[in-house]
Amino acid sequence: MMTNPHDAILSRRSFLIRTGLIGCSVAASPLLTPISFAAAPGENRLVVIILRGAMDGLDVVQPYGDPAMAALRPTLLAGEAAGSSDLDGFFALHPAMAGLMPLWQAGELGFAHAVSTPYRDKRSHFDGQDLLEAGTPGLGQARDGWLNRLVQHLPDATAQTAYALGHEDMLLLRGAAQVSNWTPDAGLRLSPQAERLAGLVMHDDPLFNAALQEALVLSAAEDAAQMMAPSETMSGMAAPAMADGARQTASGHLRLAAFAADQLRGRSRIAAFSLGGWDTHQAQAAGLTRALGRLSETVLALRDGLGPVWQQTAVLAVTEFGRTARENGTKGTDHGTAGAMLMAGGAIRGGQVLGGAAQNAWPGLAQGDLYQGRDLMPTRDVRAHAAWAMRGLFGIETAVLEQAVFPGLEMGPDPALLR
Amino acid sequence: MVRFDPALAEMRFGNGLSPVVGPPASTQQMLDRLAGPDLAAVRFPVETFTQYRERIIRVQDAWKVRQQQRGSDEAGFARKAVNLEKKAARLDRLRWLGQQMLRRTWTEDGLRERLVGFWADHFTAQGKAGLLRWSATPYVEEAIRPHVTGRFADLLVAATTSPLMLHYLDQYRSYGPNSRRAAQQGGRNGLNENLAREVLELHTLGVGAPYDQRDVTALALLFTGLSYQPEQGFVFRKPMAEPGLHQVLGVSYGGDQARLQDIVAALHDLARHPATARHVAQKLAVHFVADAPPEDLVAHLAARFLATDGDLMQVTAALLDHPAAWTPELHNVKPPFDFLSSVARALALPEDRFDRQNERGLARLLRVPLQEMGQPWESPPGPDGWPEEDTHWITPQGLAARLRWAITWPAMVLPDLPDPRDFATVALGDRVPEPVRFAAMAAENRAEGLGLILASPAFQRR
Numbered sequence: 001m002m003t004n005p006h007d008a009i010l011s012r013r014s015f016l017i018r019t020g021l022i023g024c025s026v027a028a029s030p031l032l033t034p035i036s037f038a039a040a041p042g043e044n045r046l047v048v049i050i051l052r053g054a055m056d057g058l059d060v061v062q063p064y065g066d067p068a069m070a071a072l073r074p075t076l077l078a079g080e081a082a083g084s085s086d087l088d089g090f091f092a093l094h095p096a097m098a099g100l101m102p103l104w105q106a107g108e109l110g111f112a113h114a115v116s117t118p119y120r121d122k123r124s125h126f127d128g129q130d131l132l133e134a135g136t137p138g139l140g141q142a143r144d145g146w147l148n149r150l151v152q153h154l155p156d157a158t159a160q161t162a163y164a165l166g167h168e169d170m171l172l173l174r175g176a177a178q179v180s181n182w183t184p185d186a187g188l189r190l191s192p193q194a195e196r197l198a199g200l201v202m203h204d205d206p207l208f209n210a211a212l213q214e215a216l217v218l219s220a221a222e223d224a225a226q227m228m229a230p231s232e233t234m235s236g237m238a239a240p241a242m243a244d245g246a247r248q249t250a251s252g253h254l255r256l257a258a259f260a261a262d263q264l265r266g267r268s269r270i271a272a273f274s275l276g277g278w279d280t281h282q283a284q285a286a287g288l289t290r291a292l293g294r295l296s297e298t299v300l301a302l303r304d305g306l307g308p309v310w311q312q313t314a315v316l317a318v319t320e321f322g323r324t325a326r327e328n329g330t331k332g333t334d335h336g337t338a339g340a341m342l343m344a345g346g347a348i349r350g351g352q353v354l355g356g357a358a359q360n361a362w363p364g365l366a367q368g369d370l371y372q373g374r375d376l377m378p379t380r381d382v383r384a385h386a387a388w389a390m391r392g393l394f395g396i397e398t399a400v401l402e403q404a405v406f407p408g409l410e411m412g413p414d415p416a417l418l419r
Numbered sequence: 420m421v422r423f424d425p426a427l428a429e430m431r432f433g434n435g436l437s438p439v440v441g442p443p444a445s446t447q448q449m450l451d452r453l454a455g456p457d458l459a460a461v462r463f464p465v466e467t468f469t470q471y472r473e474r475i476i477r478v479q480d481a482w483k484v485r486q487q488q489r490g491s492d493e494a495g496f497a498r499k500a501v502n503l504e505k506k507a508a509r510l511d512r513l514r515w516l517g518q519q520m521l522r523r524t525w526t527e528d529g530l531r532e533r534l535v536g537f538w539a540d541h542f543t544a545q546g547k548a549g550l551l552r553w554s555a556t557p558y559v560e561e562a563i564r565p566h567v568t569g570r571f572a573d574l575l576v577a578a579t580t581s582p583l584m585l586h587y588l589d590q591y592r593s594y595g596p597n598s599r600r601a602a603q604q605g606g607r608n609g610l611n612e613n614l615a616r617e618v619l620e621l622h623t624l625g626v627g628a629p630y631d632q633r634d635v636t637a638l639a640l641l642f643t644g645l646s647y648q649p650e651q652g653f654v655f656r657k658p659m660a661e662p663g664l665h666q667v668l669g670v671s672y673g674g675d676q677a678r679l680q681d682i683v684a685a686l687h688d689l690a691r692h693p694a695t696a697r698h699v700a701q702k703l704a705v706h707f708v709a710d711a712p713p714e715d716l717v718a719h720l721a722a723r724f725l726a727t728d729g730d731l732m733q734v735t736a737a738l739l740d741h742p743a744a745w746t747p748e749l750h751n752v753k754p755p756f757d758f759l760s761s762v763a764r765a766l767a768l769p770e771d772r773f774d775r776q777n778e779r780g781l782a783r784l785l786r787v788p789l790q791e792m793g794q795p796w797e798s799p800p801g802p803d804g805w806p807e808e809d810t811h812w813i814t815p816q817g818l819a820a821r822l823r824w825a826i827t828w829p830a831m832v833l834p835d836l837p838d839p840r841d842f843a844t845v846a847l848g849d850r851v852p853e854p855v856r857f858a859a860m861a862a863e864n865r866a867e868g869l870g871l872i873l874a875s876p877a878f879q880r881r
Contacts, residue, residue, distance in 0.1 A: 124547060124548070126547045127547075130801075139613070140612075140613060140616060140617075143801065143803065167790050167791055167793065167795075167816075168795075169793060169800050169811075171800060171801075174800070180814075180815075181814045181815070181816055181817075182815060182816050183791075183816050186791065186815070186816035186819045186820055187819070188819040188822060188823060190822075190826075190867075191863055191867065193861070193862065193863045193867070194826070194862065194863065194867045194870075194871065197857075197858040197861060197862060197867075197871050198822060198858075198871060198874065200854045200857065200858055201852075201854045201855050201858050201871055201872075201874070201875040201876070201877075202875070202876065203854065204852075204854070204876075205876035205880075207752075207809060207810065207813050207876075208813055208818060208876045208879075211813045211814055211815050211817070211818040212815075212818055212822075214815035215815035215816065215818055215819040215822075218815055218816075219819065
């Protein structure tokens with residue numbers, strides 16, 4: 001097994017500190033069960049990427065074989081006319097994801113189409129993302145996230161089992177189970193003297209001391225990961241000026257992916273982070289190309305960083321809802337309902353589009369087939385796919401998934417999305 | 420009676436020590452200042468929601484032009500006008516952030532700022548769309564700030580009927596199923612329980628209190644009609660309101676005709692409920708004293724709340740007169756905004772420091788650091804506000820962000836940095852731990868010396 005050299009230090013330190021000396025709901029935490037440091041909840045890995053802003057599934061996995069498609073999208077071309085790569089004779093993949101075609105051919109990339117959360121009609125990003133991460137049937141029914149509830153049911157989970165990456169406090173991983181938080185640009189690069197003195201002033205406060213030591217170790221790990229990140233992709237991206245709220249610097253997603261891969265090669269089994277830039281109300285061709293470029297590079301950086309562990313990994317990229325079937329007046333699309341989910345990794349049974357025409361499941365794009373006459377009709381709850389993935393990866397029982405992780409979900413038939 | 424400790428009073432109930440503004444001399448002085456005029460609000464003004472509504476009206480008018488004259492030059496100008504309004508609001512929100520930091524830097528009435536922060540978090544509201552996205556400060560300035568020394572019932576009514584809260588928790592689109600408007604719309608719109616649920620769970624009784632779904636539904640039915648519009652702010656829309664009696668916690672409210680006063684009556688009853696007293700007492704004790712506060716402190720606060728019908732001056736006085744509030748050990752970790760503000764206070768940040776900053780500068784000095792420490796400005800994760808647990812804030816990345824910022828920020832805002840050996844006493848009074856004193860002396864340069872003092876647990880806890 002490949003191990004991260006820092007694992008033993010990290011886990012032991014957090015175990016001692018987090019369970020022994022820090023109050024805060026520890027009694028209710030599964031972390032208190034005796035931890036064997038060699039044990040981890042299996043060898044499989046799950047990466048969940050939240051695509052914030054509503055990705056247009058119809059432009060990513062383009063149903064160019066649907067006769068209604070061309071008329072709905074006069075300028076947003078689909079299929080070969082757009083330079084897209086054919087997937088199965090019915091769907092084509094957006095040209096900005098051409099770099100992922102080798103994964104598709106290797107059976108390590110797949111999609112689920114016409115999926116949605118139970119969220120309907122109000123089409124608010126804010127509420128839609130909350131529901132996507134809470135994993136409940138309705139809004140306001142949980143203050144924790146479904147990925148945290150999964151961790152609560154993993155045997156021998158430690159604080160390093162799951163990582164929430166990025167500055168935000170992701171609802172997806174919030175909850176009773178202890179998880180780790182880090183963001184690759186949080187690195188501490190102190191002078192040796194400052195590092196020594198920081199250790200001194202924090203020393204007598206267990207909470208501060210543990211956090212400092214972890215920060216120093218993670219910063220070092222991150223520096224190492226960054227050096228291994230593929231240099232061509234890094235140099236090909238100019239760092240753009242930061243827009244308000246969007247700290248998605250060009251290389252940010254690559255550093256995120258490299259860091260996630262580094263942790264997942266070690267003791268971690270779950271990582272989650274977000275990618276933005278999907279809210280393409282106007283000039284979608286340019287905006288979506290940028291966002292998909294980042295997503296593709298992220299998937300490839302994960303694959304490269306994970307090395308042999310990629311074979312045991314499933315990456316799920318999900319979004320709060322899809323976008324209107326019809327192009328709008330500003331060469332973009334507006335908030336819709338059903339969308340698409342991306343699945344990647346060696347653990348995935350790729351090379352297929354679930355919910356597609358090949359499975360006789362495609363809802364169609366004719367006027368009468370659309371949800372409320374405007375959106376792709378949802379045919380499957382995206383939570384069901386995520387649940388089946390977790391069942392396969394971590395051996396979680398259906399009852400736990402349907403009651404605790406996704407309360408009220410009916411998982412339905414097995415979509416066979418894993419190998 | 421406990422001995423009054425001025426430095427501790429300023430750290431725990433104010434915004435930390437300042438080299439120029441002295442700490443309070445007694446609890447009585449703290450309470451007198453609180454009962455007196457709100458000087459900080461006058462000295463560092465921000466917009467009220469009533470003023471902010473003018474912006475919303477302008478945007479609404481511009482939208483009308485766009486709709487009515489689609490494709491015309493006027494529509495183009497209107498679109499530009501909307502964009503300029505958004506840009507201005509975004510910038511002003513950062514200016515108001517600076518003003519609020521300066522209030523904390525220069526006030527002698529630090530307890531007021533802390534209470535405003537506490538109650539703004541208790542009644543968390545955020546804008547989800549349009550210009551409302553940048554209106555949280557005006558909401559707090561108008562609906563929360565004037566009421567933190569008044570009755571809890573008045574604060575509750577002000578928050579519950581504020582346009583931003585009605586928007587945030589979807590009340591404005593909740594229709595009584597048997598209301599006139601719902602009938603006209605053919606049942607397309609219905610009840611939304613969001614605000615009613617949070618009023619019971621977060622704002623009054625607390626989640627563990629004896630209420631159930633029937634109370635939530637009844638309160639949601641009673642709340643229908645609470646709405647707002649840009650020209651007037653809060654409005655009660657009778658055609659949206661559900662007629663009839665609605666039983667909340669065993670008391671019937673309403674009648675054949677829906678009336679605002681029945682909603683207010685229900686809020687008043689919730690405000691004086693023993694579960695509310697207990698819930699508010701627990702939250703105050705957690706916020707001001709420790710994540711796990713002593714039970715007798717909570718009981719003391721709850722008793723004063725009940726005995727005074729939720730007089731918040733009295734409840735605040737109860738907090739200050741209990742020995743548990745004055746334990747010399749520091750517990751709670753300052754959340755990022757409080758941490759930044761207390762650093763600004765310890766550095767006596769000049770009051771014109773943010774004056775000529777543009778959006779980029781304000782982002783660099785204020786918005787980005789808060790985000791990196793895990794508390795993006797006015798964007799708490801949900802209606803339950805920011806977490807109180809120390810473990811939420813002192814994560815590896817959270818502490819790294821604090822330490823990094825503490826080393827760099829003083830040099831960004833001040834032309835000359837103080838000598839760290841003196842600054843340790845400025846920031847920590849006579850409570851400088853030996854390792855901090857040593858680090859202040861042994862650091863390679865002034866920036867690192869200051870950063871180590873400010874990042875130390877002795878400064879970050881209160």
